[in-house]
Amino acid sequence: MTTNTLFRRTLLGLALLPVALAVRPVRAQAAASMQLFKVVSPRDEVIVGADAAQLGPGSNPAVERLAAQLAAKGQLTLWQYASHKDAGGALVQAPLKQIVVFRNELLRIEPYATPLAIQPPK
Template identity: 70%
Template sequence: MNISYRRRASAGLAALVLLPLAAIVRPARAQAQAPVQLFKLISPKDEIVVGIEAAQLGAGQGPGVQRLAELLVAKGQLTLWQYASQKDAGGALVQAPLRQVAVFKNELLRIEPYTTPLAIKAPAAAK
């Protein structure tokens, strides 16, 4: 009787440990496959959320943040889309391109991945 209780308890504990891990892994995979990846750019003056298309970011083994930083260092400046929360034609809240911005490598302090539960519109679908 004690053995059965221990097995159920250990199985339950394992499920409690693995469920949050599965929830973390799924969104990361979904964002990696998205046509647009969002990042928060932090400078001494402000912070903005920008999107970069997967084709522009390029394929690579490293995380998107690292690939974006390497691209910025290599080119010195990038033109990206600034993203903001907006309502689409149906009234649903989405992350959509707001305007194009030029980003210079010497003005940035930090690049962070940006996640959102909202749907992300591609730049081609911009106004």
């Protein structure tokens, strides 16, 4: 590889650096708007996602706001999430299908932490 080619590649890499850095916050904002929860019943458990609008207003923890919304409305339509590989081959948490969660005395909702990127519903 000649010095001229190496210089061009380095210059191109430095020119594209601001673009790469600008994309990262947008992706983080999209993932931050969707929070995951584990809904546990005596029969099964599912991972669901709720955005800020579904959680409702307030400064309480997100899981408390989601539980309050479910108690007030009696049922919530949420996205069920599952891990799978995206188009680039990376493992992500992605929406699988919409499900309805009904208020039930035996139902438990808990925060769900994942190291994977969370894709918003389309």
